[in-house]
Amino acid sequence: MSHGKGGPSHAAELVQSLKAAGFNFFAGVPCSLLKGLVSILDRDPDAHYVSATREDSAIGMAVGAYLGGKLPMVLMQNSGLGVSVNALASLTTMYAIPTLLVISWRGEGGNDAPEHILMGEIMLPILDLLKIPHRVLSANEPIAAQIAWAKETMLAKKYPVALIAPGGVLE
């Protein structure tokens, strides 16, 4: 199964919805599936997007920003979820820090470059093992409602929450 291929990018709508919901700290490591999102954030001086060098470092920054009063979002390719497992297990979840993760879905359905196939298959199980609530972003539902679910869930549970971006939705 493949989600959201084709159709216009919802990256601008996502950024507007994030800002309207109060998200005000943005950091991450890019993915081609997130290129629209990264380029909008990177040229927006209000967003002050931090181009991190590793995904776990971006999560560390998000934790610091949250402690300082910001509402953080971290974007990454799903390969970066592998890099981030310990940061999620022994920092974000352990200290009860709400963080929104926007994670691209390379390797979805097994149709991708070889390096993405296994992570594409095990990404959602990894999130389940980390007890991180997640939803696949849908182009057929208002983006604001999906952001609202993520924000409410992460604040209520004091835990990270992931929105998964399949190909097309945020390119």
Add this chain to the structure above:
Amino acid sequence: MNKMEAIGALMERVSDDTLVVCCNGMIGRELFTAKNRPSNFYMIGSMGLGLSIGLGLALAQPSKKVVVLDGDGNVLMGMNALASVGSERPANLWHVVLDNQTHASTGGQRTISGQVKLEDVARSVGYRSASRAEDKASFASALDRAFAEAGPSMVLGTVEGGTLKGIARVEPSPPELAALFAAEARR
């Protein structure tokens, strides 16, 4: 200089409203024993991420002073974060590194900071200043100089290895620590 002397020299110079983010390992337990305060964040897992946390905090709270108290093992593990600090260049961030060339909390195995000068890395990636101090007096004056100027700067103090016997672990639970610290950081 031993680590407790170095931590003492640092905390004498840290104002009440300065936020201190402390790396995991023995340094956190030593800071907890030497001078616990709600404005200390003790990172007890996620080795290597103390500087990233300090950077996010410094960007979120530009009017507050942020000190990251780090060890050589942590700096080496999260060396990429030095580049982020050099790129973002927050003026309110000071990076204090206690270098004993060992992973103290896992049994004193060697690190490679004897071969790699961490203050040179900091300078190369764009910190405003970086210095190395080999004894107590020069560490104290290096801290005074660094705190008198804008960051980001690194003060690295070389310290003796070894650990204090029976030193306490950080007591509050991680969510309690985060809540206490956040209340100070947002004040």
